[in-house]
Amino acid sequence: xxxxxxxxxxxxxxxxxxxxxxxxxxxxxxxxxxxxxxxxxxxxxxxxxxxxxxxxxxxxxxxxxxxxxxxxxxxxxxxxxxxxxxxxxxxxxxxxxxxxxxxxxxxxxxxxxxxxxxxxxxxxxxxxxxxxxxxxxxxxxxxxxxxxxxxxxxxxxxxxxxxxxxxxxxxxxxxxxxxxxxxxxxxxxxxxxxxxxxxxxxxxxxxxxxxxxxxxxxxxxxxxxxxxxxxxxxxxxxxxxxxxxxxxxxxxxxxxxxxxxxxxxxxxxxxxxxxxxxxxxxxxxxxxxxxxxxxxxxxxxxxxxxxxxxxxxxxxxxxxxxxxxxxxxxxxxxxxxxxxxxxxxxxxxxxxxxxxxxxxxxxxxxxxxxxxxxxxxxxxxxxxxxxxxxxxxxxxxxxxxxxxxxxxxxxxxxxxxxxxxxxxxxxxxxxxxxxxxxxxxxxxxxxxxxxxxxxxxxxxxxxxxxxxxxxxxxxxx
Amino acid sequence: xxxxxxxxxxxxxxxxxxxxxxxxxxxxxxxxxxxxxxxxxxxxxxxxxxxxxxxxxxxxxxxxxxxxxxxxxxxxxxxxxxxxxxxxxxxxxxxxxxxxxxxxxxxxxxxxxxxxxxxxxxxxxxxxxxxxxxxxxxxxxxxxxxxxxxxxxxxxxxxxxxxxxxxxxxxxxxxxxxxxxxxxxxxxxxxxxxxxxxxxxxxxxxxxxxxxxxxxxxxxxxxxxxxxxxxxxxxxxxxxxxxxxxxxxxxxxxxxxxxxxxxxxxxxxxxxxxxxxxxxxxxxxxxxxxxxxxxxxxxxxxxxxxxxxxxxxxxxxxxxxxxxxxxxxxxxxxxxxxxxxxxxxxxxxxxxxxxxxxxxxxxxxxxxxxxxx
Numbered sequence: 101x102x103x104x105x106x107x108x109x110x111x112x113x114x115x116x117x118x119x120x121x122x123x124x125x126x127x128x129x130x131x132x133x134x135x136x137x138x139x140x141x142x143x144x145x146x147x148x149x150x151x152x153x154x155x156x157x158x159x160x161x162x163x164x165x166x167x168x169x170x171x172x173x174x175x176x177x178x179x180x181x182x183x184x185x186x187x188x189x190x191x192x193x194x195x196x197x198x199x200x201x202x203x204x205x206x207x208x209x210x211x212x213x214x215x216x217x218x219x220x221x222x223x224x225x226x227x228x229x230x231x232x233x234x235x236x237x238x239x240x241x242x243x244x245x246x247x248x249x250x251x252x253x254x255x256x257x258x259x260x261x262x263x264x265x266x267x268x269x270x271x272x273x274x275x276x277x278x279x280x281x282x283x284x285x286x287x288x289x290x291x292x293x294x295x296x297x298x299x300x301x302x303x304x305x306x307x308x309x310x311x312x313x314x315x316x317x318x319x320x321x322x323x324x325x326x327x328x329x330x331x332x333x334x335x336x337x338x339x340x341x342x343x344x345x346x347x348x349x350x351x352x353x354x355x356x357x358x359x360x361x362x363x364x365x366x367x368x369x370x371x372x373x374x375x376x377x378x379x380x381x382x383x384x385x386x387x388x389x390x391x392x393x394x395x396x397x398x399x400x401x402x403x404x405x406x407x408x409x410x411x412x413x414x415x416x417x418x419x420x421x422x423x424x425x426x427x428x429x430x431x432x433x434x435x436x437x438x439x440x441x442x443x444x445x446x447x448x449x450x451x452x453x454x455x456x457x458x459x460x461x462x463x464x465x466x467x468x469x470x471x472x473x474x475x476x477x478x479x480x481x482x483x484x485x486x487x488x489x490x491x492x493x494x495x496x497x498x499x500x501x502x503x504x505x506x507x508x509x510x511x512x513x514x515x516x517x518x519x520x521x522x523x524x525x526x527x528x529x530x531x532x533x534x535x536x537x538x539x540x541x542x543x544x545x546x547x548x549x550x551x552x553x554x555x556x557x558x559x560x561x562x563x564x565x566x567x568x569x570x571x572x573x574x575x576x577x
Numbered sequence: 578x579x580x581x582x583x584x585x586x587x588x589x590x591x592x593x594x595x596x597x598x599x600x601x602x603x604x605x606x607x608x609x610x611x612x613x614x615x616x617x618x619x620x621x622x623x624x625x626x627x628x629x630x631x632x633x634x635x636x637x638x639x640x641x642x643x644x645x646x647x648x649x650x651x652x653x654x655x656x657x658x659x660x661x662x663x664x665x666x667x668x669x670x671x672x673x674x675x676x677x678x679x680x681x682x683x684x685x686x687x688x689x690x691x692x693x694x695x696x697x698x699x700x701x702x703x704x705x706x707x708x709x710x711x712x713x714x715x716x717x718x719x720x721x722x723x724x725x726x727x728x729x730x731x732x733x734x735x736x737x738x739x740x741x742x743x744x745x746x747x748x749x750x751x752x753x754x755x756x757x758x759x760x761x762x763x764x765x766x767x768x769x770x771x772x773x774x775x776x777x778x779x780x781x782x783x784x785x786x787x788x789x790x791x792x793x794x795x796x797x798x799x800x801x802x803x804x805x806x807x808x809x810x811x812x813x814x815x816x817x818x819x820x821x822x823x824x825x826x827x828x829x830x831x832x833x834x835x836x837x838x839x840x841x842x843x844x845x846x847x848x849x850x851x852x853x854x855x856x857x858x859x860x861x862x863x864x865x866x867x868x869x870x871x872x873x874x875x876x877x878x879x880x881x882x883x884x885x886x887x888x889x890x891x892x893x894x895x896x897x898x899x900x901x902x903x904x905x906x907x908x909x910x911x912x913x914x915x916x917x918x919x920x921x922x923x924x925x926x927x928x929x930x931x932x933x934x935x936x937x938x939x940x941x942x943x944x945x946x947x948x949x950x
Contacts, residue, residue, distance in 0.1 A: 454793060462852035463861055468927045471849040475795050479844055479908065482716040491712065495725040497742040499680060502726045 116429020123432035127439070129162040130394040141231040142169065145176060148232070152179045152222045159398045166300045167395070169235065170243040174292060176225065176232045177206055177251050183226055185258045189217035192262055199259040203252035205229075206236050206244075242299050250292035257284030271339025271353070275375070278342035279319065282326070286318030297395055304389035313389075316382030317403065323376035324406040327369065328413055331357070332423055345371050348465075357420050365420055370466045373414045377456070377473050380407060380449060381480040387442055388484065400438040404448045408434055411452045415459045446481045453477045587614035588809075588816060592656040594620045594641060594686060595663030599768050600701065600761075602627035603805040604660060605634060611809065618654050621663070627768065641682035647689035658697035658812045661686055661744075667733050667771070679736035684743050691752040697815035698744060698754055699808055704762035704797065704838055704909055705731070706738040713794075713906040719760075719836055719913050741836060748834035755815040755833035759807050762840045762909055766801030766929060767936040773854065777937060780855040787868050788848050789875040790904035795844040797908040800929030803922040807839035810918040830917060837914040843926045844908035853927065857934040875900040 110117040135143070149172050150157050160172055181202050184195060194215070198205070205211050210230045216223035225232075236244065261281065272278045294314040297303035307313060326333075326340040333340060339353055349368040350356055356365040383403050390396040408426045413419050426434075437444045457474040460467055482488075496502035539545070591608060595601040596619030608617055609631045617634040624636035637654075639646055641663060665678045683700065690698055707717060709724040723742070725735045741758045748756040765772040779785065814832040852860070870878075879897040886892060914920040 457793075457846060457849075460849065461864055462849070462856050463863075467856070468845065468849065468853045468930070471845045471853075472843045472926060475844040475846065475908075478795060479716055479910075483910070486716065488713070488715040488717075491709075491721060493728075494722045495728050495738075497723055497725070498739045498746075499676070502739075505726075 110429070113427075113429060116427055116433075119429045119433035119436065123436055127436070130397065130439075131162055131164055131168070133161050133168060134165075141234045144228065144231045145172060145235050148176055148179075148225050148228075152176070152225055155402070159401055162394050163398055164300070164302060164392055164394045167296060167302065170239055170247070170296055170300075171293065171398075173232060173236050173239065174247050174250075174296065177202075177236070177247055178254065178289065179222060180226055180229055180232065181251060181255055181258065183216060183220060183222045184213070185262065187216050187220050189220075190215060195262060196259045199255040199262070202255040203248040206233060206248060206251060209233060209237075243296060246292055246295045246299065250288050254284055254288050257288070270343065272342045274344045275342050278326075278340070278344075281340070282319050282322040283315065286322035287315045288318070290314040290316075290318035293399075297390070302390070302392040302395045304391060307386065307389040310385075313382050313386040316379040317386050317399065320376055320379040320383055321402055321406050323372070323379070324409050324413075327372045327376060328409055328419070328424055330369075331420055341368070341372060345375075362417050362420075366415055366417065366461075367464050367466065369416075369419055370414065370461075370464050370470065373410055373456070374466050374470050374473060376406075376410055377453075377470070377477075380453070380473075380477050384442070384446060384449060384477075384480060384484070387445060393439075396442075397439040400445050401435055404434045404438040404445060405431065407449055407452045411455045411459075414456050415461060443485055446485055449477060450481055584611050584809075585813065586612060588612045588812060589657035590616040590618065590655065591658045591660065591812065592618040592620060592651075592654060594659060594661040595701075597621040597624050597627045597636075598662060599627075599766075599770060600764060600801060600804055601662040602629065602768065603766065603801045604662065604808050605629045607802060607805040607809060609633060618656060620650070641685055642677050644685040644688060647685050648692055651689045651693040651695065655693065656695055658699070658816055659686060659690055659695055660699045660701075660808055660812060662701040662808075664701070664737065665733070667731075672732050675733055675736045679733070680740050680743065683740040687743060687747045687754075687756075691747070691754050694752075695754055697812055698747070698756040699811045699815065700741060700744040700756065700758045701808070702741040702744075702758040702760045702836060703734060703737045704760045704840070704907075705734045706741060706760065708734070708907065710901075714908065715795075715906055716908060716910050717838075718910040719838060745834050745836065757811050757815060757832050757834065758836040759804070759811055760836055760838050761799050761804040761807070762797040762838065762907070764799050764801050764804050766933045769801070769933055769937070772798070773933050773937055776851050776854050777858055777934065779851070780858045780860055785852075785855050785860055785862055786866065787870055789870045789900055790847075790872045791869070792846050792848040794847050794904055794906040795908045796847045796850065796906070797840040797844050798850055798926065799840045800922070800924050800926065800933070802924050802929075803841055804839055806923050807837065807914060807918065807920050810920055811837065814918055832917050835913075835917070837918060837920075838909040838911050839914055839920065840909055840911055841922045841926050841929070842911050842915075843922070845926065847903050850926075850930075853930050854934055857930055858938065872900065872904045875904075 133146070138146070146161075149160065153160070153175060156175060160168070160175065163171055181199065184190065184198050184202070187195075198213075211233055212229050213226035216226060236247070239247075261284070272281060291311070291314050294303065294307050298305050298308055330341060334353075334357065341353075343353075346353060346356060346368045348371070349364040350361055355361050356368060387396065387400055387403070390399055405426070408430060409424070412426050413424050416424055418424055434448060437448050453474045457471060460470050460474075464470075496505050535545075588608070593601055593605055593608070596605045596617075598621065601619070601621070605617060605619060606629055608615055609629055613633070615633065617629075617631075619634060619636045620639055620641070621636070622638070622640060624638050628634075628636065637650060639650060641647065661683060663678070663682065665675050670678075687698065706723050706725070707721040708714060709728055710730055714721070723738045725738045729735045729738070741760075744756045744758055747754060763772060811832060855862075876897055879900045883896055911920065
């Protein structure tokens with residue numbers, strides 16, 4: 101039941117209410133999962149998918165049947181890995197080998213893990229991980245290879261971060277470290293998914309030849325999450341904003357949250373926004389390579405949400421007080437616009453790009469670079485969907501051509517005049533000779549003229565009415 | 578800025594026409610820095626300003642409307658390449674002078690070049706040659722037609738377009754001369770007299786409180802060193818295939834006979850560019866205090882001011898042309914230059930603004946000090 105507060109909110113924002121209703125009423129899934137054909141272990145896997153993922157479950161469940169199970173299991177495999185890595189109650193010497201070996205665990209019949217702390221929210225997934233393994237082994241070998249490869253590389257990356265004590269103590273140092281971290285937790289997912297899409301024939305194989313595009317898909321999502329979650333992460337004693345960025349504005353990380361540093365903190369956040377935003381054009385380019393609707397939706401929805409979140413966080417002091425979220429109405433509108441075609445997604449990107457541009461502060465050190473990045477996104481959209489037809493009219497290319505064109509126009513004008521005179525002369529001569537012949541034959545033009553005048557008078561009204569009456573009197577006499 | 582791997586140590590003998598002008602002297606400087614073994618000649622009407630001190634550069638006074646003089650000079654210097662940047666002022670001279678210098682002068686240079694065996698000719702055109710009052714330019718490329726004659730309100734632009742045509746038509750015609758044209762958009766930088774000074778004056782006259790239009794119009798501005806870079810790449814590209822002319826390049830790779838847009842490749846919202854300049858000058862006015870004037874209102878006020886000031890015999894601070902110029906979208910695609918010239922801007926917009934504004938500020942400061950002494 102919606103709260104009284106939200107009722108009041110929607111009363112003043114009917115557009116958002118409309119979006120919510122439209123999405124709930126009119127959205128039809130592209131594909132629907134057929135539960136009747138699923139075995140017990142697969143049903144259990146989908147149960148875990150719903151339990152562990154809030155944002156991705158809906159889009160995964162609508163995926164093309166060919167990819168539904170592989171993507172769901174890919175998600176659960178990485179979620180399992182993440183649950184081991186996240187758990188601070190597991191000692192490093194125990195954690196590291198599991199992380200580094202997780203790709204082999206995916207093939208180890210009956211493997212389960214009961215040593216997660218009691219507060220780890222997804223611990224039940226690992227307790228029953230055997231169902232995931234059972235289903236994983238039923239996948240096509242090509243899909244298994246891809247999922248295993250990504251799991252291995254992500255496991256190694258996570259293990260390296262866990263071992264890196266400095267990272268735990270001070271958070272991320274340089275921008276390069278920050279992007280490397282995002283690569284491990286999101287860029288790799290982008291790569292794995294892209295390989296699955298291409299393997300299934302649902303995306304253009306060229307996407308694999310431009311790896312920076314799929315990297316940008318993951319980077320943008322992860323960077324937006326890190327940007328938005330700064331307060332929550334800070335409360336959990338974790339820091340993902342790179343020191344290289346925030347130290348330009350404040351000497352110690354804690355200062356970002358002090359009210360007196362509001363402007364400095366906003367400048368730091370706008371540099372974070374800039375970094376994420378610079379990936380946006382790549383993301384649109386990537387989406388152009390998707391061939392199937394459900395895969396397009398799967399990729400486009402999170403990306404649209406990301407740019408909208410970016411806009412909500414930009415120049416927003418609340419970022420340092422709470423988790424900034426887009427409203428539910430906006431989210432529904434974004435989902436409606438992201439589940440149709442690339443042009444609508446481009447419109448969404450353009451809309452939020454301009455909103456960001458309008459909030460851009462000239463006295464922020466990142467001002468012009470943000471403006472340039474916004475311009476780059478707009479220019480990229482223009483390059484795939486030009487809003488201006490190519491002009492076709494032509495001007496003279498040289499003074500000689502101009503003089504020639506002028507002379508030609510002049511000649512054409514006189515041609516017209518000569519032609520007109522000739523036509524008029526011909527008509528006059530013919531009409532004149534016809535009238536003359538008629539007159540010779542005894543035509544009475546004077547009577548014809550009087551009658552013409554009368555009839556015109558009747559047609560036009562009263563002035564010659566009397567004369568016609570006079571005429572009728574005459575006939576009685 | 579120099580990468581010895583990429584650039585030949587020498588381009589032979591290069592003549593820069595207009596090499597003491599704003600763009601010209603930046604080309605000379607970059608040429609000396611990048612191709613140090615090149616012999617550089619500068620031809621200008623007056624060569625006493627913007628001089629490069631390198632011993633490889635020599636300066637020659639002269640007028641490009643004098644064909645006999647040009648032929649004599651060229652047969653004495655025997656340049657391999659000519660970079661022609663000279664043109665009249667945008668508005669301050671009569672149409673006849675624009676014709677004589679911009680079109681006639683260019684044709685003279687071409688004729689003298691053909692007669693003396695020059696191999697390459699790079700002409701500085703303008704991105705405005707495709708700008709018409711009826712339409713904006715949204716990511717426009719080189720396939721857009723020229724806008725000249727009756728359709729072109731700026732006579733200067735018509736003469737630039739006609740001269741460009743003459744240059745491109747001279748390519749491989751009756752000689753081995755290879756030609757191309759560079760079309761820069763919105764040049765600014767150190768020594769700038771057209772773009773930065775009026776924007777900076779607006780700040781010192783406290784006009785930053787106003788903004789015309791909603792500022793969604795993207796605009797191309799180009800830092801002068803990037804334009805110079807584009808010219809040198811073009812000269813190098815023309816000189817390079819000349820060595821092996823029998824194997825003609827593919828049509829899609831050709832540089833000779835072609836025009837290229839050269840910009841920073843970073844279109845920005847018009848007023849953002851102005852605000853970045855004002856900030857560099859010291860402006861700290863919060864965005865929330867800026868008055869937004871709609872396009873139509875500005876146009877009307879501009880017209881009114883123009884009328885009133887006409888009677889007073891002065892120029893108003895807001896004219897209809899300015900109102901239009903600050904609200905149109907005008908940016909270009911530089912894909913052709915990227916692909917065929919290997920062009921990429923060497924300096925970003927923010928660094929360009931910083932350098933250009935700081936140089937002008939210190940120049941004005943010196944002038945002030947001189948006056949007060």
